[in-house]
Amino acid sequence: MKYYIYLPVLIILIISCNNDKKGHEINTNNNKTSEQIQKENDLPKKESQVEKSIESNTSSINKDSEAILIIRKRFNDINASISSFTKKESKDISVSKDMNPENYAFESESIYRMAMANLDRFYQGDDLKKSIVSFQGDKADLVSEYYYWNNKLFFVFKTKTVYQNPKWSEDFKESDKEKIENRFYFENDKLIRWIDQDKNQIDLNKEEAKNTEKETLSDSQLYRDLK
Numbered sequence: 001m002k003y004y005i006y007l008p009v010l011i012i013l014i015i016s017c018n019n020d021k022k023g024h025e026i027n028t029n030n031n032k033t034s035e036q037i038q039k040e041n042d043l044p045k046k047e048s049q050v051e052k053s054i055e056s057n058t059s060s061i062n063k064d065s066e067a068i069l070i071i072r073k074r075f076n077d078i079n080a081s082i083s084s085f086t087k088k089e090s091k092d093i094s095v096s097k098d099m100n101p102e103n104y105a106f107e108s109e110s111i112y113r114m115a116m117a118n119l120d121r122f123y124q125g126d127d128l129k130k131s132i133v134s135f136q137g138d139k140a141d142l143v144s145e146y147y148y149w150n151n152k153l154f155f156v157f158k159t160k161t162v163y164q165n166p167k168w169s170e171d172f173k174e175s176d177k178e179k180i181e182n183r184f185y186f187e188n189d190k191l192i193r194w195i196d197q198d199k200n201q202i203d204l205n206k207e208e209a210k211n212t213e214k215e216t217l218s219d220s221q222l223y224r225d226l227k
Contacts (some may be wrong), residue, residue, distance in 0.1 A: 074149050085122040093119050106215035114139035131223050140168045153220045156184040
């Protein structure tokens with residue numbers, strides 16, 4: 001008789017325990033689902049930041065490339081029209097530090113025992129479009145071409161020829177030489193690209209690049225001001 005009394009109570013306790021267990025599992029599953037949803041919501045934000053960074057870098061590269069393309073076009077336009085420009089020749093200009101210590105060309109310092117420097121300038125009306133400076137030294141020569149657009153320097157092309165022996169030597173051969181080329185791209189009086197003799201881009205944050213920018217602009221102005 002006692003067993004019939006306790007049996008319903010045991011059944012109720014078992015059902016209650018099972019319900020609590022299921023409720024706990026449901027809450028656990030709900031919590032996991034919330035965490036997963038949060039992670040999924042965070043994922044697009046991270047992707048968006050990466051995309052924004054890529055877009056910013058791409059924009060900078062595209063802007064730089066666009067400036068270089070404009071410079072190359074202007075370079076070609078000037079050289080294509082060079083025969084129509086007025087040419088002004090200046091022979092044996094005094095731009096070395098020895099001859100003119102107060103106002104000399106920085107690039108002349110790279111020529112050992114410089115013997116002579118000549119300057120040719122090309123004008124379209126009153127606008128200077130191109131200058132060619134030719135340095136002749138004991139063992140090396142340098143030809144620097146300066147290009148202008150709207151009275152602003154935008155490109156410089158330098159070709160240095162280094163001979164194996166001094167020109168006065170009996171062993172001198174004009175064929176025994178090395179040519180070193182450097183290209184400098186400018187925009188608004190700022191050096192935006194420097195390509196060296198190995199076709200490598202020089203880091204513009206280096207001190208050498210900053211000094212080169214300053215000295216090239218100074219030399220450009222010196223040649224422009226010469227009478």
